Structures are given as C-alpha cells and as structure tokens.
C-alpha cells in the first residue's frame with residue numbers, strides 16, 4: 001500500500017484554535033500504522049503533550065486514529081474503509097481535534113483518506129435468464145444488469161465485456177459505465193433448431209491496478225417458432241399386403257419429423273387422395289402415421305394402390321409423400337369352367353379323338369395361383385386336351401361302345417397350382433347313341449325240342465329267343481324260318497315261327513312212323529339299317545306213341561284162301577312148324593313184340609316162342625293128332641296201353657299134300673263155324689254183288705254226265721272244272737297212298753336184341769309200297785290207312801298242295 005502523508009500547518013486566529021494540521025493516508029492501513037508526527041507538525045514539545053494531557057476529540061464518532069503522547073504521533077487505531085466512511089464522496093477526510101489543557105489549546109486535524117482498489121465490480125445476481133424467440137429480429141436489445149464497484153475513480157467500474165459474441169454483442173457506447181444502461185443487441189439470428197440454450201458471460205472490469213472484475217452468467221433460452229415444415233422420412237413408401245388381410249391390418253407406418261418443438265412440432269397425418277375408393281379402404285392414424293386397412297381388398301380388382309399422404313404441423317406447414325401398396329395375391333379364386341359348346345350325344349361308332357365338348361377355364365389369380373390344369377375323373381374313355389390358352393377340348397380316347405355304357409358322366413376337374421390348390425369341376429352327361437353293331441344272338445348254339453307224335457296242328461312246340469345288345473329298333477328281333485326242305489317238302493309245311501315271339505308251332509300233326517326228326521334254321525333279324533342277323537339250327541325230335549298195333553307179315557292172312565303149314569307126322573319134339581313174323585312200326589317199347597298162343601286145337605302140341613314167334617311142337621306128333629290144327633297167336637306190343645293183333649295159323653299134320661287138301665276142303669266149315677255162318681256168307685256175297693253192280697251203274701252214269709258237261713265247258717271256254725292232280729284223284733279212287741312211305745323195318749327175329757336196327761341215313765331198309773305191290777303189301781297198307789283215321793292221307797294231300 002502506498003502511503004501518502006500530507007502535512008498542513010495552519011494557524012487559526014480563533015482564541016482556542018491555535019493551529020491546524022492535515023494528513024493524507026490511504027484507506028485500509030493496518031492498525032498501529034503511523035498517520036503523522038503531529039507533535040512535530042504542530043511544534044509542540046513532548047512534555048507539553050504530557051502536561052497538557054493531550055487527547056483526540058472526535059465529537060462522538062469512532063476514534064479511528066489515536067494519539068501516542070510518548071511519541072507524539074497519530075496512529076491508526078481502527079481499520080479505515082474509505083467506502084464505508086465516505087461512499088462516493090470525494091475527497092474523503094476525517095476531521096477531529098487535538099485538545100491540550102493548561103493552557104487549553106485546540107488543534108484541528110484533518111486526515112484525508114485516499115482510495116485504494118480494494119473492491120471488485122460485482123453484480124447483484126449471479127445469473128440472468130432470457131427467453132428469446134428464435135424469430136427475434138437483428139438489433140433487438142436486451143437490458144442487462146449493471147455491476148457495482150464501490151471504488152472510485154480509476155478504481156471504479158470501467159467497462160463490460162460479453163462473451164461469446166456469436167449472436168449477441170454489447171451495445172456500444174454504454175461501456176463507460178456509471179449509471180448508464182447495459183444492453184446486449186442481437187446481431188445474428190437465433191435458431192432454436194441449432195442452439196436451444198446460449199450461455200453468455202458478462203464481465204464487468206474496473207480500472208484499478210491490477211484490474212478487478214466481476215462476472216454474471218446470462219442464459220438465453222431460444223424459444224421455438226414454427227419455422228420448420230414437417231418432412232417425411234422418405235419420399236415414397238412401399239408396402240405389401242395380402243389380399244385376404246382382415247380389416248384393421250396395419251399396412252405400414254409413415255413418419256414425418258418436424259424440427260420444431262412443442263405444438264410447432266406436432267404433426268398430423270392425413271390421406272390427401274380424394275378418391276373415394278381409397279378412403280374407403282385405408283385410413284391413417286393422424287397421430288402415429290400408421291396406415292390401416294379398413295375395407296376389403298381384392299387382388300383381382302386392383303393389384304396396387306397409391307395413397308397420397310400429407311402431414312401438417314399445427315402451424316399449417318405440410319409435406320406429402322406417397323405410399324404404394326402392392327396387393328399380394330393369394331389363391332382365393334377357384335378356376336371358372338365355362339362350357340363353350342358340347343354334344344349331348346355321340347354315336348358309338350365315332351372315331352377316337354372326336355370332340356365332344358369345348359371348355360374355357362380361367363382363374364383370375366396370378367402366377368401359380370392362376371395356373372390351371374384340368375383332368376377327367378374316373379376311368380372313362382375320354383381325355384382332355386389343352387388347345388388355346390385357357391381352352392380345353394374333351395375328346396374321345398378310344399372307340400366307344402354303347403353296349404358297355406350307354407352314357408357317361410364326364411367330370412372335368414380343374415385345379416390351380418396354388419398352395420393349397422383350389423379346384424372346380426363340371427359334369428357333362430354324354431349319351432352314346434346306338435349303332436346297329438350287334439347281331440342278335442340266340443340263347444343257345446342249337447336247339448333240340450321234342451314233340452309227341454299225333455299232336456294237334458298249331459301246337460306250340462317251344463320258343464327260340466335271341467337277344468340283341470343294341471338299343472330300341474336296332475335290338476328289335478324278328479324270327480324268320482329259313483327255307484329248307486325236309487324229305488323234299490318245304491319245312492314251312494312242318495313248322496312255323498312266330499316272327500315276334502320266336503314261338504315255333506307245329507303246322508301239322510307229326511307221325512313218328514313217317515318222320516322221326518328233322519331240323520331247320522331259324523334266322524333272327526334285328527330292325528337296324530342295315531339289319532344284322534344270325535341263325536340257329538333247331539332240331540325237332542318226334543317222340544313215338546303207341547299208335548300202331550303189330551302187323552303180322554307172315555303167315556299172310558287172306559280172307560278166303562287157306563294156307564297151312566305142314567307138319568310131318570314124323571316131326572320130332574321142338575320141330576319148327578313156322579314162325580309168326582310181325583312188325584310194329586312204332587319204336588322202342590311200342591314195337592317190342594311178344595307172341596302168345598291164344599287158342600289152339602291142341603294146346604299140348606304147340607307152343608309159341610314168346611319173343612321170336614316161332615311155333616314149335618312140344619311133343620311127338622302122333623297119328624291120333626288131327627290133321628287140321630288151328631292156332632290163334634296173339635302178337636302184343638309193349639306200349640302203354642299195348643296194342644295187339646291176332647293171327648290164325650293153320651297147321652296140317654300130314655305127310656302128303658292130298659291128304660291135306662281132303663282135310664281142308666271143309667276147313668272153313670269147321671265145327672266151330674256153324675250153318676248160320678255159311679248162310680251169312682252167302683247173304684253177304686249176294687249183297688256185295690248187288691252193291692258192286694249198283695256202283696258200276698252209278699259210276700258209268702257219272703262219267704257220261706261229266707263227259708257231256710266237259711264238252712259244254714270246252715265249247716264255252718270256261719275253266720270251271722276244278723283241277724284235280726292225278727295223284728289226288730288216284731288216292732280218292734283207290735284209297736291207297738301214292739307217295740312214298742319210308743318205314744324202318746324192325747325185324748322181329750329177336751325183338752329184345754334188335755329193338756330198332758337203323759340203317760345209315762343213306763341206306764335205310766325201306767319197304768316200298770306201291771299199287772303194284774303184292775297182295776300182302778296192299779293189305780298192310782290198307783289196314784294202315786284205316787288205322788291212321790285222324791290223319792288221313794287225303795287230308796295230308798290237301799295240306800301239301
């Protein structure tokens with residue numbers, strides 16, 4: 001510290017003021033420091049100080065300076081602070097008196113206190129806060145707090161400084177301090193977005209040596225202004241969404257940022273597209289920017305959507321972006337099958353690859369979901385061919401056959417290649433129309449039928465039946481008897497076939513003895529065009545009835561003449577007298593003959609072989625035996641009922657013919673034949689003769705009449721005479737059959753063994769009957785024609801013609 005001592009000596013004219021002294025000391029001197037040698041300065045003796053009881057008088061204020069009487073100096077008694085003592089007043093001095101007694105003397109002392117730089121500039125507040133809008137204009141002023149420095153003069157506050165000076169500077173001109181305002185001025189615009197808080201340091205500096213300074217912190221809070229538009233993070237967003245996404249699915253989220261804060265930074269999103277469709281499908285959460293699906297989307301209707309999104313902050317600044325939403329296809333469509341054209345029916349003879357239907361198939365899905373493949377269900381003779389894009393033809397694969405299947409249900413199934421695959425199917429019913437490709441088929445390869453002889457004409461024998469696999473008219477079978485002949489007679493005179501029913505009728509009554517079997521062909525013809533046919537052989541077997549009695553061939557039975565077998569009297573036992581030969585035109589049991597002796601003159605002499613009809617002696621012939629022996633042999637067949645014939649065998653037991661004759665003249669007049677018989681015979685002869693003559697007369701008359709008649713007809717050229725075939729009239733006239741009869745002769749030598757010895761077809765043993773035959777034959781024949789009463793030859797002839 002620099003000490004300055006000022007000494008003033010003044011002499012006061014006043015009674016008790018004898019002198020005045022001044023000193024100058026800096027403030028803040030330490031206690032005990034010497035202010036000045038007042039004794040010397042006042043010219044006083046130290047003794048005087050003591051005797052005068054010198055003391056300092058301050059008038060009641062604090063005695064900062066005291067008197068040391070021994071040394072005669074003034075000393076600092078209390079620390080002196082100029083600022084406290086005088087404040088701003090200058091110069092600052094302490095005034096007090098030095099008083100002496102005996103004599104009383106008064107000296108005035110002035111101690112000037114000089115300033116030293118002991119105070120720093122200081123601010124009342126350590127910091128100050130400002131809120132300044134970022135939009136504040138350049139040149140805006142902000143008042144700062146002033147600093148205070150108690151020192152005066154150069155030691156007082158001299159200037160301020162503000163750091164940093166990026167945005168703010170101190171207003172020039174107010175540096176000089178004092179009471180002037182301290183202001184800072186905005187020299188560069190604020191930007192909250194760059195610097196929200198600015199920290200400044202205001203320094204106040206005094207001019208002392210050394211300088212002292214005080215600081216104050218200034219905080220500037222830059223207030224936001226809506227000076228930034230919101231901005232989307234991307235100019236274009238892409239999103240994908242499955243077409244089956246439910247409502248409420250989040251599509252994507254757009255986000256925009258706004259550098260402003262608070263309400264200036266609050267953004268809201270909205271869909272700016274005015275398209276109604278879009279606003280029905282999507283909405284945006286105005287706060288979060290999340291785009292949400294609110295409608296149903298369909299890939300098949302729209303594959304993508306473009307949504308314009310706008311963002312607005314509260315200040316109305318906005319930005320826009322675009323969201324492209326790609327719809328992802330899923331397999332949600334079945335293939336659609338359309339029948340472009342189809343045939344209802346197809347002929348069974350259509351060649352393979354005949355087109356029966358054309359289909360168009362499409363699937364609106366994309367890629368694999370829309371790739372369609374068609375197949376036919378089941379094992380049916382069709383195939384499906386892909387022609388053009390999406391077009392298929394259904395064709396026959398092989399030749400068809402209506403007889404295997406008359407219709408087909410063709411189910412076409414088309415499936416796409418999606419996962420899982422979807423499919424649709426359509427069923428076409430195709431009728432196969434008939435073609436006459438099947439001939440009728442008889443139920444059997446050949447038929448055999450039996451009919452018992454003597455049937456009634458028109459009897460139905462049996463039925464042939466043929467089936468035709470075709471349909472309707474093509475399957476309508478008619479039966480036709482094929483022309484052939486049986487024994488030279490057209491078969492149609494034997495049988496007829498009902499065209500509709502295939503029933504075979506006998507046209508005539510059959511006679512087993514005339515025909516045992518025959519065969520013919522029946523043709524089955526269908527109604528197709530052209531018709532198809534097949535034929536079958538029908539064999540008719542006629543079964544025998546016991547309708548013929550045995551016929552005795554030998555011995556010949558003549559009416560009048562007598563034939564006798566000779567038996568010599570020397571004949572031995574078992575001598576074969578004769579053999580009755582009989583035939584039965586029936587067959588089998590019906591022709592199995594047995595011979596019995598019915599009557600005999602002497603039953604003890606002859607026997608008849610049961611089977612062979614041999615008449616043999618059973619004992620030695622004796623002379624006593626009558627010459628005339630008459631045997632009645634009955635021949636029976638074995639039919640049911642059996643028929644029989646009797647034959648009378650005359651046996652002459654004699655050694656010579658004359659002997660026989662003499663005996664046999666009255667053979668017929670046997671005692672068994674009485675006189676009445678003779679009478680009847682004569683009567684009969686007369687009647688017969690009369691009848692004969694009568695007939696002769698009638699016939700001649702008729703002939704003459706006819707001859708006359710024919711002459712008249714001849715002249716008038718009128719063919720009224722019915723034509724009688726010669727054989728017909730012959731038959732009428734003679735009553736014998738003119739045509740040939742074939743008989744199978746059953747020899748009866750041993751009926752059991754030789755039941756029926758058939759010759760081969762070509763070499764039958766035949767017995768031909770004709771008018772020129774012997775009397776025996778005629779007799780047989782006439783008997784035969786009488787026996788055949790229901791089936792007389794006359795009737796047969798009528799039918800044959």
Ligand SMILES: *[C@@H]1O[C@H](CO)[C@@H](O)[C@H](O)[C@H]1NC(C)=O
Pocket residue numbers: 407408409429
């Ligand atoms: C075809 O379908 C019909 C009815 O839909 C049925 O009556 C008939 O039996 C079917 N035919 C075949 C061969 O499956």
Ligand SMILES: *[C@@H]1O[C@H](CO)[C@@H](O)[C@H](O)[C@H]1NC(C)=O
Pocket residue numbers: 482534535536
């Ligand atoms: C009868 O059918 C056979 C084949 O079964 C055939 O060979 C023959 O020609 C046919 N006859 C007639 C007359 O149609």
